[in-house]
Amino acid sequence: MQFRPENDSNFKAYLAWVTICVIWGTTYLAIKIGVTDLPPFLFAGFRWIIAGPLFLLILVLRKYKLPSFSDIKHLAVVGTLLLGFGNGLVVVGEQWLPSGLTSLLITTLPFWIVGLESFVPKGPKLNSTIILGLLSGLIGVAIIFSENLTDIWKTDYFPGVVSLLIAMFAWGSGTVYSKYNKVTVHPIMGAAVQMIIAGILQLTLGFSLGEWGKFNFTVESLYAFGYLTFVASIFGYGSYMYAISRLPISFVSTYTYINPVIALTLGWIVLNETINFEIIIGMIVIFIGVTLVKRGAD
Numbered sequence: 686m687q688f689r690p691e692n693d694s695n696f697k698a699y700l701a702w703v704t705i706c707v708i709w710g711t712t713y714l715a716i717k718i719g720v721t722d723l724p725p726f727l728f729a730g731f732r733w734i735i736a737g738p739l740f741l742l743i744l745v746l747r748k749y750k751l752p753s754f755s756d757i758k759h760l761a762v763v764g765t766l767l768l769g770f771g772n773g774l775v776v777v778g779e780q781w782l783p784s785g786l787t788s789l790l791i792t793t794l795p796f797w798i799v800g801l802e803s804f805v806p807k808g809p810k811l812n813s814t815i816i817l818g819l820l821s822g823l824i825g826v827a828i829i830f831s832e833n834l835t836d837i838w839k840t841d842y843f844p845g846v847v848s849l850l851i852a853m854f855a856w857g858s859g860t861v862y863s864k865y866n867k868v869t870v871h872p873i874m875g876a877a878v879q880m881i882i883a884g885i886l887q888l889t890l891g892f893s894l895g896e897w898g899k900f901n902f903t904v905e906s907l908y909a910f911g912y913l914t915f916v917a918s919i920f921g922y923g924s925y926m927y928a929i930s931r932l933p934i935s936f937v938s939t940y941t942y943i944n945p946v947i948a949l950t951l952g953w954i955v956l957n958e959t960i961n962f963e964i965i966i967g968m969i970v971i972f973i974g975v976t977l978v979k980r981g982a983d
Contacts, residue, residue, distance in 0.1 A: 699928075702928045702937055704924040709921050713788045717779050723902075724897075732884070732914045732918060737884055740873075740876070741874075752870045756868040759862075763866075763879055772856075774848045778845040778847075794856060797854060798935070801857045802861045809935070815981035817974075822939060822975060825968065826942060828963050828970060829967035831963060863926070864929060879926075939974070943971070
């Protein structure tokens with residue numbers, strides 16, 4: 686199967702964006718459950734080393750074009766930045782941070798992505814509409830989590846905050862690099878290769894750091910691992926690579942504003958958690974921000 690972006694409908698790209706908004710909104714809780722019992726790099730590495738080859742096999746059987754050596758070089762860079770360090774250090778950070786606070790910190794990711802892309806010579810420049818939209822999204826999340834904002838500065842959380850800052854720089858760099866270094870294969874084939882690269886990197890780090898002796902399997906951690914491997918990895922990451930190949934990354938990156946809303950909504954539906962006035966106002970402000978970013982990026 687040849688990759689012909691110009692023949693694909695934007696509807697599929699927006700559907701992919703909705704997919705990552707929903708699926709990745711659930712992953713912070715799953716990561717927190719998993720990393721409570723399992724060491725971070727091996728937990729993340731085994732996730733990718735299982736999902737990647739399985740995804741690759743499915744794509745090969747469906748006759749998707751295989752990457753060239755040149756493609757693999759670019760995919761290795763993206764896989765290392767996005768998944769190896771971008772995702773891996775989020776898992777590391779959740780050893781110290783609550784899942785809700787992690788999702789709050791990740792909402793600053795659009796600023797990293799848009800800021801890094803502004804340094805690309807031929808990349809889109811910031812305009813007032815995009816900046817206003819990004820600020821609106823951040824304000825909306827701050828309203829939702831207003832009671833917990835001061836928790837970021839707790840001494841116990843410092844290693845987790847540092848891990849997340851490095852993770853966001855890596856994820857932002859990988860996203861921008863991927864956008865401006867095209868490959869000849871379909872984005873989901875590229876995603877499969879990146880998973881394998883990330884899995885090898887994270888397993889190497891995990892074994893080097895002596896994590897093997899720290900496994901403590903529980904039913905909850907195995908459920909979390911299975912969900913992250915087969916749902917969040919294959920459907921979620923495949924959708925992300927598809928979306929950024931066809932939509933402005935300033936818009937795609939706004940999924941980080943939607944994820945906390947999804948997490949809170951699921952908590953209300955599944956766990957009977959409270960949705961208060963601040964949450965409703967925050968959601969409205971977030972959706973206004975997403976609309977502004979989309980308008981400014983078009």
